[in-house]
Amino acid sequence: MTIRWKHLIVLAIIAPVLGLGIGWSGLMSVRASSGHWAVTDWFLHWVMRNSVSARAVSPDKVPPLDDPGLIPGAAGHFETACATCHGSPAQPRPDSVMAMLPPPPDLQTVVPEWSDGELFEIVKHGVRFTGMPAWPTQSRDDEIWSMVAFLKKLPEMDASAYIKASGLHGMGQAGEVSPLPITCESCHAESKLNDGSLVPRLAGQSEAYLLSALKAYTGKQRPSGIMQVAVGTLPAESLPELAAYYARQTPSVREAVAQDPALIEKGKTLAEVGRASDKVPACLSCHDKAGANPAYPKLSGQNSAYLRQQLLLFQAGTRGGSSYGHLMSEAAKGLTPQDMDALAAYFSQR
Ligand code: HEC
Ligand code: HEC
Ligand code: HEC
Structure with a gap:
């Protein structure tokens, strides 16, 4: 018994020292270019899925998401804050982000794999060690739900539906990418807003x-x-x-x-x-x-x-x-x- 205890104590001292030694030696590669081993990739995704599903909002706490007023603000924000990494129906993911590890997935394909409560958890808190950012403020759950409502619509959107929803303009044919970025008018144009919109009218305000x-x-x-x-x-x-x-x-x-x-x-x-x-x-x-x-x-x-x-x-x-x-x-x-x-x-x- 005493011998076992001694072994354990020695191991407890040696293991961290060995770990530090390997870290110090530079043998561990942090190169994104060499990718993960398949097993590491599987493990990281498994951990991510478990973490997200353990913290997901339960279905009875999900607010109604079918209100069309939720979409325009979220769609415009998606174009400015998400499409740069995830691409959109109007634009594939740029090569620069495809070299990230992990590369940001095409959301049109993966969104259906997640429940509403899981999407909320991911969009609100982001995903550590991946580049997926948290929502810029933690106190506006209502905005995050509007993004979830938009994500649910994304898989069935084609380029022209997306362009219309996000307020991208200066576009020719659907699929042709606009050189003009999202502007105030993409979201606030009088012609886009109606009584059900969560984006406010600005015209004539003091x-x-x-x-x-x-x-x-x-x-x-x-x-x-x-x-x-x-x-x-x-x-x-x-x-x-x-x-x-x-x-x-x-x-x-x-x-x-x-x-x-x-x-x-x-x-x-x-x-x-x-x-x-x-x-x-x-x-x-x-x-x-x-x-x-x-x-x-x-x-x-x-x-x-x-x-x-x-x-x-x-x-x-x-x-x-x-x-x-x-x-x-x-x-x-x-x-x-x-x-x-x-x-x-x-x-x-x-
Ligand atoms: C800097 C790049 C970057 C930006 C900007 C970004 N994401 Fe991500 N996102 C990622 C990466 C990388 C992952 C993959 C995480 C993983 O595989 O564990 C991811 C994962 C996700 C997922 C989970 C999909 C899956 O199956 O892994 C959702 C949903 C998501 N992002 C939504 C968004 C939304 C909405 C926005 C904008 C508010 C956004 N992302 C902005 C990089 C980004
Ligand atoms: C992606 C969509 C989007 C874009 C782009 C956008 N806005 Fe907004 N704007 C919103 C939303 C949504 C709100 C409501 C936010 C809130 O709940 O506080 C808002 C609120 C405002 C308000 C507050 C109005 C009030 O009655 O209190 C002003 C002012 C405003 N925006 C001006 C601008 C200007 C100027 C620009 C361009 C630089 C701009 N917005 C770009 C979506 C957008
Ligand atoms: C004592 C003065 C005062 C009274 C009374 C008052 N408000 Fe306000 N209200 C304000 C001020 C000041 C703001 C702007 C706050 C800010 O953003 O700086 C405001 C903002 C608002 C806004 C946000 C508008 C926008 O464009 O974002 C709404 C909605 C509103 N008030 C509704 C009401 C309603 C409904 C009542 C009556 C129940 C009311 N207010 C009573 C002073 C008042």
């Missing part, structure tokens, strides 16, 4: 507010993986230009969406007088009134899906913004989900 929103994204006070990537590489001096550009635009006239008149009426009352018992203030005391502080955003005519989403974020304490942001978090505290539906319906049609 310049002061637009600028403060852009600064809140670049300064990371307002978490959004999609907008952080969209504005992250812009020089600081272009932010005022962009804010001025969008403030000057006239919003296009839209057809009214059929909404329950009782719902709109409920939203109107809340907006005009609030509800003292729950400390809900009258929204119109700050928003959309003559002489209002220009740093308060205009809500009238904004997409109802976007309005509702932002109210949820304010209430959860996730949405930051300008130095006035706390006023709005306070205002959202006493709202029920039904109030949010009513307010979003009312303002979007106002």
Whole structure:
């Protein structure tokens, strides 16, 4: 017995020293060019699959993913932040990334192998030692779900469906790759948006507010993986230009969406007088009134899906913004989900 113990102790000392020695000697290759042995490749994938499936969101916690409003923002973000590695229906993976180890897989082929909850886990947290990055912010699960909704659609998309969804433009025939990268308009063009869009309308919004929103994204006070990537590489001096550009635009006239008149009426009352018992203030005391502080955003005519989403974020304490942001978090505290539906319906049609 004593001899065995001695052996174990000697082994426990020698093994790490031997490991360090091999590491120090330079015998271990970290060359990506020589690839993995088949067994290493199998082992790493096996570990990855087990890790992802152990941490996957359970099916009963997956939100509904069939809402078409989820797709455009996620598709545009895919083109800027994912297609560079994974390729897309409009563009194969570049040779440079095919030399990565492991090479990023073609997602059109592999997405069906994963459940919704597993895709969420991969997109939110990324995969260590592979180059697969985590989502730029960890506090916007709603954005990550919209990416999962988009990934589920990807396998059946052809080049022209993808180009349309992602807002790539300057394209000739489907399959011909555009030299023009994704721009603000790819996602925010008035013609792309409708009442169900989670991407907000910018045309005619106050310049002061637009600028403060852009600064809140670049300064990371307002978490959004999609907008952080969209504005992250812009020089600081272009932010005022962009804010001025969008403030000057006239919003296009839209057809009214059929909404329950009782719902709109409920939203109107809340907006005009609030509800003292729950400390809900009258929204119109700050928003959309003559002489209002220009740093308060205009809500009238904004997409109802976007309005509702932002109210949820304010209430959860996730949405930051300008130095006035706390006023709005306070205002959202006493709202029920039904109030949010009513307010979003009312303002979007106002
Ligand atoms: C820098 C390159 C890179 C970028 C950018 C990137 N990925 Fe990946 N991704 C990878 C690599 C490499 C893997 C393979 C991981 C593995 O095999 O273990 C991967 C794996 C995945 C997988 C799992 C597929 C599978 O079967 O292995 C999904 C889903 C995925 N990425 C989605 C995305 C999305 C969505 C984005 C954009 C938000 C993105 N990736 C951005 C490199 C990248
Ligand atoms: C890939 C799609 C995409 C691109 C590209 C994009 N945006 Fe956005 N934008 C979004 C989404 C989605 C939101 C909502 C984010 C949130 O929930 O905070 C948003 C929000 C905004 C807001 C906040 C509006 C408000 O009412 O609070 C501004 C301002 C904005 N974007 C300006 C821009 C500008 C300027 C550009 C170009 C530099 C740009 N965006 C590029 C998708 C995009
Ligand atoms: C005390 C003033 C005040 C009151 C009252 C108020 N808000 Fe706000 N609201 C703000 C400010 C300030 C912002 C901008 C915060 C930021 O991002 O800097 C804002 C932002 C918003 C936004 C986000 C708009 C966008 O484009 O992203 C929505 C939606 C909103 N408010 C809805 C409401 C509703 C609905 C009510 C009534 C229940 C309300 N607000 C009451 C001050 C107020």
